[in-house]
Amino acid sequence: MTAVELPEPRTGSGRRVARWIAARAAGALIVLWAAASGTFLIQALMPGDRATLLLNQSSGENRERTPEELAPVNAQYGFDDPLPVQYWNYFAGLLRGDLGTSYQLHRPVLGLILEQITPTLVLACAALVLAWAFAVVITVLTAGRGRWLTAIGSGLETVAAALPHYWLAAILLVVFAIELPLLPVEGRGGALGLVLPALTLALPLSGFLGQVTRDEFTAVLDRPFVLSARARGMSDLRVRVRHVLRHSLLPAVSLSGWAIGALFSGAVIAETVFVRPGIGQVLVQAANSRDIPLVGGIVLFVAVVYVLANLIVDALYALIDPTLGDS
Amino acid sequence: MGFTSLPGRAARLPGLVAESTAALLVVALAAGCSAADGAAPDDDGVIEYAHEQEPPCVHGGWVQNAYLARQYLDNLVSLDSGGEVVPWLAQRWEISPDQRTYTFHLKPGVRFTDGTPLDAAAVRENFERYLDPETQNSTVFAYIGEYYERGEAVDARTFRMHLTKPYAPLLTVLTQGYFGIQSPTALARGTRANCEQPVGSGPFRIESWERNQQITFVRNENYTSAPANAKHQGPAYARKLEWKFLKDPTSRYGSLSGGESDVIYNVPAIDWGEARERFEVQQYITPGRPVALNINVSRAPFDDVRVRRAFAHSADWESAVRAAFFDVVPHNGNGALSSTPLHDPEFSDAHRRDVPRANALLDEAGWTGRNEAGYRVKDGVELHPVIVYPAGAVIGPEGVALLQNIQQMAKDTGFHVELLPATQSEYFGGKYSSPDSYNAITGYWTSPTPGLLYINWRRRLPERPNPQNNTFYDNPELERLISRANSTLDPAEQRTLYSAAQRIISEDAVAIGLYTQTTSLAVRPGLRDVWIEKSQGEPVFHDARFVR
Numbered sequence A: 001m002t003a004v005e006l007p008e009p010r011t012g013s014g015r016r017v018a019r020w021i022a023a024r025a026a027g028a029l030i031v032l033w034a035a036a037s038g039t040f041l042i043q044a045l046m047p048g049d050r051a052t053l054l055l056n057q058s059s060g061e062n063r064e065r066t067p068e069e070l071a072p073v074n075a076q077y078g079f080d081d082p083l084p085v086q087y088w089n090y091f092a093g094l095l096r097g098d099l100g101t102s103y104q105l106h107r108p109v110l111g112l113i114l115e116q117i118t119p120t121l122v123l124a125c126a127a128l129v130l131a132w133a134f135a136v137v138i139t140v141l142t143a144g145r146g147r148w149l150t151a152i153g154s155g156l157e158t159v160a161a162a163l164p165h166y167w168l169a170a171i172l173l174v175v176f177a178i179e180l181p182l183l184p185v186e187g188r189g190g191a192l193g194l195v196l197p198a199l200t201l202a203l204p205l206s207g208f209l210g211q212v213t214r215d216e217f218t219a220v221l222d223r224p225f226v227l228s229a230r231a232r233g234m235s236d237l238r239v240r241v242r243h244v245l246r247h248s249l250l251p252a253v254s255l256s257g258w259a260i261g262a263l264f265s266g267a268v269i270a271e272t273v274f275v276r277p278g279i280g281q282v283l284v285q286a287a288n289s290r291d292i293p294l295v296g297g298i299v300l301f302v303a304v305v306y307v308l309a310n311l312i313v314d315a316l317y318a319l320i321d322p323t324l325g326d327s
Numbered sequence B: 001m002g003f004t005s006l007p008g009r010a011a012r013l014p015g016l017v018a019e020s021t022a023a024l025l026v027v028a029l030a031a032g033c034s035a036a037d038g039a040a041p042d043d044d045g046v047i048e049y050a051h052e053q054e055p056p057c058v059h060g061g062w063v064q065n066a067y068l069a070r071q072y073l074d075n076l077v078s079l080d081s082g083g084e085v086v087p088w089l090a091q092r093w094e095i096s097p098d099q100r101t102y103t104f105h106l107k108p109g110v111r112f113t114d115g116t117p118l119d120a121a122a123v124r125e126n127f128e129r130y131l132d133p134e135t136q137n138s139t140v141f142a143y144i145g146e147y148y149e150r151g152e153a154v155d156a157r158t159f160r161m162h163l164t165k166p167y168a169p170l171l172t173v174l175t176q177g178y179f180g181i182q183s184p185t186a187l188a189r190g191t192r193a194n195c196e197q198p199v200g201s202g203p204f205r206i207e208s209w210e211r212n213q214q215i216t217f218v219r220n221e222n223y224t225s226a227p228a229n230a231k232h233q234g235p236a237y238a239r240k241l242e243w244k245f246l247k248d249p250t251s252r253y254g255s256l257s258g259g260e261s262d263v264i265y266n267v268p269a270i271d272w273g274e275a276r277e278r279f280e281v282q283q284y285i286t287p288g289r290p291v292a293l294n295i296n297v298s299r300a301p302f303d304d305v306r307v308r309r310a311f312a313h314s315a316d317w318e319s320a321v322r323a324a325f326f327d328v329v330p331h332n333g334n335g336a337l338s339s340t341p342l343h344d345p346e347f348s349d350a351h352r353r354d355v356p357r358a359n360a361l362l363d364e365a366g367w368t369g370r371n372e373a374g375y376r377v378k379d380g381v382e383l384h385p386v387i388v389y390p391a392g393a394v395i396g397p398e399g400v401a402l403l404q405n406i407q408q409m410a411k412d413t414g415f416h417v418e419l420l421p422a423t424q425s426e427y428f429g430g431k432y433s434s435p436d437s438y439n440a441i442t443g444y445w446t447s448p449t450p451g452l453l454y455i456n457w458r459r460r461l462p463e464r465p466n467p468q469n470n471t472f473y474d475n476p477e478l479e480r481l482i483s484r485a486n487s488t489l490d491p492a493e494q495r496t497l498y499s500a501a502q503r504i505i506s507e508d509a510v511a512i513g514l515y516t517q518t519t520s521l522a523v524r525p526g527l528r529d530v531w532i533e534k535s536q537g538e539p540v541f542h543d544a545r546f547v548r
Helices: A014-045 A050-059 A067-077 A083-095 A109-142 A146-162 A165-179 A192-221 A224-231 A236-248 A250-273 A279-288 A292-320 A322-326 B014-032 B063-072 B120-131 B138-144 B191-196 B249-257 B269-278 B305-312 B317-325 B355-364 B397-411 B424-428 B452-457 B476-487 B491-507
Strands: B046-051 B077-079 B085-087 B090-095 B101-106 B148-155 B158-163 B204-210 B214-219 B240-245 B263-265 B280-285 B288-295 B376-378 B386-390 B418-422 B440-446 B511-515 B518-523 B545-547
Touching: A014 A083, A014 A292, A050 A067, A050 B424, A083 A292, A109 A146, A109 A192, A109 A236, A109 A250, A109 A279, A109 A292, A146 A192, A165 A192, A165 A250, A165 B249, A192 A236, A192 A250, A224 A236, A236 A250, A250 A279, A250 A292, A279 A292, A279 B424, B046 B249, B063 B204, B063 B214, B063 B240, B085 B090, B101 B120, B120 B138, B120 B148, B120 B158, B249 B263, B249 B269, B269 B280, B288 B452, B305 B355, B317 B397, B317 B511, B386 B397, B397 B418, B397 B511, B418 B424, B440 B452, B452 B476, B452 B491, B476 B491
Parallel strands: B046 B240, B046 B263, B386 B418, B386 B440
Antiparallel strands: B077 B085, B090 B101, B101 B158, B148 B158, B204 B214, B214 B240, B263 B518, B280 B518, B288 B440, B288 B511
16 A cells, blocks of 8 residues: 555656556556446345345335336346346446446436535545644654653554544534534535544544654654754754655655545545535445445546546655655 | 215214314414414524435335425325324315225315426326336335225316225325325426425425435425414425434534524434423324334244243343433334324233243243353254344434343343344345344334234235235234224224234234334424424424524
8 A cells, every 4th residue: 555666767768657657557447447346246246136225225115025026127227137248238338438327316427426526525635634734743843852752742643543533523523513612513614614524534644644754754863964954053943844854754645645545435434424515425325225336436436536646646756755856 | 175074974983074173273273373472483594404314215105205205295184183184185085985985175276386286187196106016105005005996086176096995094094295296297207306306285395405415495485285284374484494414413413502403303312301401302202113123933933932922021121222212212012003093002011021931931942951151052053033123224323222231131031132233235125034034123114003004914925925024924813803904994893903913913922112213303492383293203394483
């Protein structure tokens, strides 16, 4: 997850860059294909009959259905086709850019996703920015500053990293929205409503980011160029921010690619507790009702986001890494 | 508005005359005192209501659909607070002496919110559609499928329903939200449109549905067809009703206490005490089956009535419910019917904890060995019943605590109870609908009529399958009793027959009632006249108004 292939240094020829891009693109396609196929198979092979599920969910019942009841549903959705045929139909649709129609909502999947994606992206980005801010501030202020401060900073990060989203969301809700009614319970409109859900996702992530940054940060503090910067009379804070931080961010940057994926899954909980619109809630609902096209569409969409995020991380890596920049 | 007085009918069905009279009174009262006492009403408010579960489509056969239906649909008839059937879209009705023909006279001038006139053909179209296998509403089918012969539009304002045999519960059955009348023009639009935006003639119409968020209802400005038991006639006071889905109990209560919602559904048991002090709380025990343990009699160990009875005597059901629900939701041990007319209170507390008796029964049934864990064994097999429960969708955290209490108590008599949560997709997908997939399963069915018994207990026959009988208990005598009760013309005989049916279910320990299904609401001060109707426990917002 955290291992990121480094692009070849820019000293290489154009062909090497092209090959690198081609390799990344092929890798990305394989990820997307695997995501789509895996989702299809899991959903299709899970126990329970899909036509029964569709009928029972619309009536709120748990009962067996007669063949006469099932036949029209099976015919409509092609559930009685052999599995390879179903898979091919699904896949052919994907190749045409058709993500299919939701079984439950009777609407095109792509439209549903586009309708719900913006609030989730806003939430995930806000959480990522917040997490980075917390991690950087705590690291700069506490890393390598004597036993006590280091222990406090490191302890905070460990605790934060271990906080389960659901618990944290409930605590934040009770404390800041119910007991001290500073913020709204329902995070539906406006920036205020974004605060608690974003904090729910940002706090644990900041713990992870902080821990990997801290290790690197502490190691870099002892490097000779830091000593020489101090010798030139630079203030401690400036040394930490300008020189040490830049060197120690790399692991956290590569972690951020993974974090985007994690934020999407965490969004499920934040969106439910704080009643925010978004893709997470849609995914839960769709998975519960085994709405294959919708689940597949969302998983595929998240995979695309994930792949793009990692490509961006690679690019950032090249920008930040001083050794790559100097070459 | 007139009321019927067919000679001879009053003797058999005294309720009908009384109910029509009551309806007139209610209308008169509503017309006479529409102004709120003292405080100035705000007639264009927006009500924010925080509900819990969201159904896959607005209209359907689940109680969640019935809650929504009350806001945008009208039924032929309504159930008033005294349990009488009163006029709604049908101003009056006549029943033929053989009780096989019901003639409904429809209110004039009613239109659906899409402009389509509400006439007898529209009503007929609805019933045909609800019963057609292609477009079926399975709850409607379960109630009247076997009784409905055909519908007849006698003229624009007269709808006649012909039955295959008398069906005493019919009028009460028709008061449920599932039986709301939709616009035939809208029905012709197809599945998707009807899933998201069904069209009725009710006090509100659906403006939009943001999935996982809310359904926005706006006032039907031309509303003229409120039921006789409404608190006022004419359009709703509120301009808009925002029906939000707040699945998390903490968020839901927080949203009310923080002023983001005016009304919430299902007040969490833990907040009930505080809610009673700060808000107006209402609780209605929904009629029908309570949440019950349905015991699968088709396989060991519960194929032996002695083991079922031993299990029933193993736990203190009442105290288990009390502990889990903090005394907020009552226990009802009658697994067949609770708080429904003609439920027999004799069976409400039929299964009491009696460890010596349970032990004796198990010994007698041959479960005499014990393994090292202390559980009973027979022929090398452990006494190990599996109880399946749909987690989240039906059984919440309180219900799980209750089942764990039962599990602990049953241990004393040597039952190794296994609790198996079913996910929503497993449950609705039918993973636990075959006879070999559980020993007991939880279930409930909200219904205002004892006619419900026929749905749950009719036998499963190859030519007449009954998937709603999930105890697999095929007792011809029980089916005969219920069937006769449903079609009998004599109320006293009806009571005796329904009672005998409940006795069989209770004594054979095929269903053990746990807790009643309830609708609870908390309403903030300043909003008046939110009420819960009696048929399915649907919250009603047509009469609700803010006062300053």
